[in-house]
Amino acid sequence: xxxxxxxxxxxxxxxxxxxxxxxxxxxxxxxxxxxxxxxxxxxxxxxxxxxxxxxxxxxxxxxxxxxxxxxxxxxxxxxxxxxxxxxxxxxxxxxxxxxxxxxxxxxxxxxxxxxxxxxxxxxxxxxxxxxxxxxxxxxxxxxxxxxxxxxxxxxxxxxxxxxxxxxxxxxxxxxxxxxxxxxxxxxxxxxxxxxxxxxxxxxxxxxxxxxxxxxxxxxxxxxxxxxxxxxxxxxxxxxxxxxxxxxxxxxxxxxxxxxxxxxxxxxxxxxxxxxxxxxxxxxxxxxxxxxxxxxxxxxxxxxxxxxxxxxxxxxxxxxxxxxxxxxxxxxxxxxxxxxxxxxxxxxxxxxxxxxxxxxxxxxxxxxxxxxxxxxxxxxxxxxxxxxxxxxxxxxxxxxxxxxxxxxxxxxxxxxxxx
Amino acid sequence: xxxxxxxxxxxxxxxxxxxxxxxxxxxxxxxxxxxxxxxxxxxxxxxxxxxxxxxxxxxxxxxxxxxxxxxxxxxxxxxxxxxxxxxxxxxxxxxxxxxxxxxxxxxxxxxxxxxxxxxxxxxxxxxxxxxxxxxxxxxxxxxxxx
Numbered sequence: 362x363x364x365x366x367x368x369x370x371x372x373x374x375x376x377x378x379x380x381x382x383x384x385x386x387x388x389x390x391x392x393x394x395x396x397x398x399x400x401x402x403x404x405x406x407x408x409x410x411x412x413x414x415x416x417x418x419x420x421x422x423x424x425x426x427x428x429x430x431x432x433x434x435x436x437x438x439x440x441x442x443x444x445x446x447x448x449x450x451x452x453x454x455x456x457x458x459x460x461x462x463x464x465x466x467x468x469x470x471x472x473x474x475x476x477x478x479x480x481x482x483x484x485x486x487x488x489x490x491x492x493x494x495x496x497x498x499x500x501x502x503x504x505x506x507x508x509x510x511x512x513x514x515x516x517x518x519x520x521x522x523x524x525x526x527x528x529x530x531x532x533x534x535x536x537x538x539x540x541x542x543x544x545x546x547x548x549x550x551x552x553x554x555x556x557x558x559x560x561x562x563x564x565x566x567x568x569x570x571x572x573x574x575x576x577x578x579x580x581x582x583x584x585x586x587x588x589x590x591x592x593x594x595x596x597x598x599x600x601x602x603x604x605x606x607x608x609x610x611x612x613x614x615x616x617x618x619x620x621x622x623x624x625x626x627x628x629x630x631x632x633x634x635x636x637x638x639x640x641x642x643x644x645x646x647x648x649x650x651x652x653x654x655x656x657x658x659x660x661x662x663x664x665x666x667x668x669x670x671x672x673x674x675x676x677x678x679x680x681x682x683x684x685x686x687x688x689x690x691x692x693x694x695x696x697x698x699x700x701x702x703x704x705x706x707x708x709x710x711x712x713x714x715x716x717x718x719x720x721x722x723x724x725x726x727x728x729x730x731x732x733x734x735x736x737x738x739x740x741x742x743x744x745x746x747x748x749x750x751x752x753x754x755x756x757x758x759x760x761x762x763x764x765x766x767x768x769x770x771x772x773x774x775x776x777x778x779x
Numbered sequence: 780x781x782x783x784x785x786x787x788x789x790x791x792x793x794x795x796x797x798x799x800x801x802x803x804x805x806x807x808x809x810x811x812x813x814x815x816x817x818x819x820x821x822x823x824x825x826x827x828x829x830x831x832x833x834x835x836x837x838x839x840x841x842x843x844x845x846x847x848x849x850x851x852x853x854x855x856x857x858x859x860x861x862x863x864x865x866x867x868x869x870x871x872x873x874x875x876x877x878x879x880x881x882x883x884x885x886x887x888x889x890x891x892x893x894x895x896x897x898x899x900x901x902x903x904x905x906x907x908x909x910x911x912x913x914x915x916x917x918x919x920x921x922x923x924x925x
Contacts, residue, residue, distance in 0.1 A: 399921050402855030415836030416859060422829050423866040430870070430877040439881030588825065 400626055408520045408623075417521055420514065424505050431501040432494075432580050433587070441493035445477045450485055467661040478709040487657040490581065490706045491650055498580025499645050500638070502544045507637040511629035515540065516621060529602060530609030530616040532556070535565055539601075542573040545645050546738040549573065550745060559750070560614025564605060566742055567754045570734035571761055572601040577649060577702035582726060585709045589723050596727055600765055608757065648737045649700065656699035660692060660707070669695070683763070685770040685779045686725050689716055697729050699736050704729050720778040724769050732762045780920050785849040788917055792848070792857050795910055796841025799860070802903035803834035821900035830867055834903065837863050854917060861911040868908040871901070 373381065397405075406412040459465050460472045470482030477489035509515050515537060523533030534555065542549025546569055553565045574582070574597070583590060609616070663669040669692055677688030689711055697704035708725050711717050717725065734742065743751055773779025780788070806822050809815035810831060814823035824830075840860035844853045879896030882888040888896070 397851055398925065399851055399855055399858065399918065402852045403859060405852070406855055406859050412840070412856070412859070415833065415840075416863065418829060418836070419833045419863040419866050422826060422833060423870055426826060426870040427873060430874045434874065435877035435880060439877070440886070443881075443886070591825070 404517065404623075404626055407514070407517045410521065410524075413517070413521045417518060420509070420518075424509070427505055428498070428501045428579075429583055429587070431504075432497040433583050436497035437494050437580070437584055441489070441497070442476075445485075445489045445493050446475070449488075450474070450477055450480060453482075453484060463665050466665060467658060470661070476713070478706055479713055481657065481661065481707065481710060483654050483657040483661070486703075486706060486710075487654045490577075490700075490703050491646070491653050494580050494584055494706075495577040495649060495653075495702050496642075496646070498583070499544060499576045500642055502576040502579075503638050503641045503645075504634070506540065506544060507634045507641075508629055510637075511627070511633055513624045513626045516623045519621060520623060525602075527616075529605030530564060530612075531561060531605065532616070532618065532621075534621055535561075538565055538569060539573055542569045542575065543579065544576045544641065545648070546570065546573065546575050546734060547648060547741055548641070548644075550738060550741045553745070557617050558614050560612050561616055563614075563746065563750050563753065564608045564612060566746065567608065567757050568601055568605055570738055570742065570754065571604065571731045571758060572597045574730045575701065575735075577645075577700070578705055578730070581702045581705040581709070585705065585712065586722060586726065589719075589726070592723065593726055593730075596769065597730060600731065600761075604757075604761055604765075612753075649702075652736060653700045653703050656696045656703045659699065660696050663695065664692075683770065684724060684728060684766045685773060686721050686728065687711075687716055690725050690728070693725065693729060694732065697735070698733060701729055701735050718778075720773050724766070724773065724779075727769060728762065728766050731758075731765060733758060780849050780917065780924065784917075784920065788857075789845040789848040791913060792841045792860075793845045795907070796838050796845070796860070798838075798910075799834055799841060799864075799907060800838025802907070803831055803836075803838050806831035806834055806903065816900055819899035819901060820903055820906065822902065824902075830902070830904065833863055833867055836860075837907075851921070854921060857914055858918060861914040864904055864907050864911040867904040868902075871905050 407416050453469050454472060457465055457469045465472065466482070468482050468484045470480035470485050474480035474485070477485045477493065480486050518540075519533035519536045521533070522536050526533055526535050538549045538552040541552050549569050550566055553562050553569070556562045556565055582593065586593075660669070663672075672695065673688045673691040676691050680686050680688055680690055690708075693704040693707040693711070696707055705726060708717075708722065708729070712722055733739070742754060746754065770779055805815070805817075806827060809822040810828045813827070814821070816822070837860045840856045840863070844856035844860070847853050848857070875896050879888055879893045882892060
C-alpha cells in the first residue's frame, strides 16, 4: 500500500520509464540469435513484393472462384432459381387473390412475370434477392474472409499494399475495411475507426461508400453479368485509386503512419470460423431483410402512384444524354438508395425485357455502385462523421458520379459501343 | 534432411518447376483464342489469364528453390509454390463438386450425371496436384529435425 503511494507521488519521467523498462527486460528476457523456422520463411515470402504479389493473386483468385462456385453455381443457379421461379412464383401467382389489385402488385408484382427478377413484388423479388442470391453470396464471402483473417494472411496483405495505398494517403491497413466492405459496407465503415486522423477516416469512408460494392451486390452482379465482372472491378479499382489520389491532394489534414501487429501464421479453428460466420451473416441479414422489403414496397408504390414515370420523365434526359443509359434506369437508382443488390436485381429485369444494350448494363451497374451508399451505410456515416464531413462526402459523391459516369459514357462513345 | 533427400528434392522440384512453367506458358498462349485442349488436358474459362500468371509464378518459385534446397528459406519457396497449386487445383475440384450436385431437370443430379461431372478433361493444375504433394514429406522432415 505504501509502495503504491510512493509511485503516485513521484511519477517517473519518460527517460526514467525507459530505463526501468530496460532493467526489467534484462532481468526477464533472454536475448540470442533466433533461427528462422519454415513458418517464418513463408511469412517473409508473403510480404515481399516479388513473391508476395503472385501469392496474393493466387489467394484472391481462390477467394473469388470459391465465391462464384459456392454462391452462383451451387446454390443460386443450382437450387434457388428453380425453387423461386418454378415453384414459389407460380404458387404465389395462383393462390394470391385479386390479380388487378394494388395489394397483389405490391406483394406478388407483375402478374405476367415468369421469373422473380421481373416480378418485383415484396414476396417474389424481395425474398428471391435476399434468400435466393444474397444470403449465399454473403455466406461464401464471410467464410473465406474469416479463414484469411484467422490464418493471419490479411495483415500481410496490408503490408504488401502499403506502398500503393500510401500514394493515395492511406495506410496498408485500409485493405482491411476495403475487404470487409466487399462483404457489407456497414462493418467496413466501422472498421475505419483505428485510422488515426479525420482525414484518413473521411477518405476511407468516402472511398468505401463509392467504389466498394458489397457482397450482396457482387452476388447479384455475378448472377446477371458474369462476363463483365472483370471490367466492373477494374473500373472500380481505377476509380478507387484515382479518386483517392485526388482526395488526398484536396482534403486538408495529415496521414500519419500506424503500427500494425502482424501475427504469426496459424491454423484456424472451426469454432472461431463458425462463430464469426454466424455473427456476421446474421448481422447482415438483420440489416438487409427490412431494407430489401421496404425497397420493394416503395418502388411498387411509386409505380402505382405514377411517381416513377414522373421521375423517369424528369431525370430521363440527364440519364440518356450524360450517362448514356435509358430513362427506365431511374427505378433501380431509386431502389439503390435502400439496397444496391435490389437495384441490380431490377436492372436484371430491364435486361430481360431487352431495354438495355450490354454497354448500358455495364454503365448502369457502375453508376449503381458509385452514385450513393445504401441507406444503412449512409446512416452509419452520419453517426461516424460530423455534418461538415457528411456534406463533403456527399459533394464528393455528386462530383464523382458526374465526372466518372460521364467519362465512362465518353469512353464508350470513343470505342463505338455506347 | 540428408544429402540424398536434398539432392532428390532439388532434381524433383526442378523438373516439376519446368513442367509448371511450360503449362503456364501454354495457358498464357491459350488466353489468345480463349481455350485450348491437348488430350485430356483443357485450358479454358474466364479466369484463364490469372491461372496462367499463377502457374508461371509456381514454376519460378519451384525453380528458384532448387539451389541449396534443404535451407529453410529455399524450402519455403517450394512450399509456397505447392500451396498455390493446391489453391487453383482445389478450386477446380470444388467447381466440379458444385456443378455435380444439382440436376439439369431435377433437384439433384442422377448418379450417371454426378459421375460424368468428374470425367476428363482436366485443367493443368489438377495434373500437377499429386506431384506437388511430395512437399509434404519435406515439411514433415523439417518439422521432425526441428
